[in-house]
Amino acid sequence: MNRLILADDQVIFRAGAARVLSQEEDMRIVAQCEDAARLTSVIASFRASIVIFSSGLALDLPILLASIQEAGSRAILIADKDHHLPEAVYAQLGGIISRSVTGPQLIEAVRRVAKGQRSIERSAVSTMPSHDAVGARVRDRLTPKELQIVALIVQGCKNKDIATQLNTKEQVIKNYLRSIYDKTGVSDRLELALFTLHHRLLAEAAAKAGTLIQMKSA
Structure with a gap:
């Protein structure tokens, strides 16, 4: 191991x-x-x-x-x-x-x-790409609430946990996820985590959204 x-x-x-x-x-x-x-x-x-x-x-x-x-x-x-x-x-x-x-x-x-x-x-x-066109495009398509959900998904949170943190219902989170999957072109939670990991601009935006959740919870 x-x-x-x-x-x-x-x-x-x-x-x-x-x-x-x-x-x-x-x-x-x-x-x-x-x-x-x-x-x-x-x-x-x-x-x-x-x-x-x-x-x-x-x-x-x-x-x-x-x-x-x-x-x-x-x-x-x-x-x-x-x-x-x-x-x-x-x-x-x-x-x-x-x-x-x-x-x-x-x-x-x-x-x-x-x-x-x-x-x-x-x-x-060596010099790394300074612009992530795909990450920027997806980031701009996602709403602030969707970015918060992406941040929590990447952290391994389940729908029930996300609903609790965002003070909403689990079915609402499921609806948001369908929209997120459509906008990112992924089909499940693991693919979403991998997609976010691969696109720096999206990851940074989700990290900021996640920080806002922590600040509100503090």
Whole structure:
């Protein structure tokens, strides 16, 4: 069983990645972190894991990679933008993926790293596309309420939970989902999570909508 640690400050991407990976029988998410401090403590607690972390966490990469190596773990970097990594840092990474990674690509990268191989997505260390036309188009078609539902779906919430959080009826959520599926071109919840994971602009909009729900609930 491959034990995975996910560390990313973008909730939608982290939740989507966790949903994708948790579907695999040979993978188990042992921890999720949204900041560098939490990640540091988790690495020491769960040794011999695969640590998937974002460059956006403002980490000291040499120190982080040293702690990962000391714990007998391997590292996969989520590259947020064009990166020019020092050769010493590059050599210590088991894998590099971009935000535009698809679900199957993410799974394959984890499995390669788990086998002791390297999985470097070249687009993650070169200039990445600055505009996501599909993500922007779908984002603009979805209503604010639909974006909130997308955010909750990606987090793994069931219709009953979503209805409770949005103070409405479960049947209303089902009606919203039919509209969301039609606008995104997907057929079920997992496909919706994967679609959101793949399109950065949509993921960012859903993350903001999800934050509004949390603020209202606080």
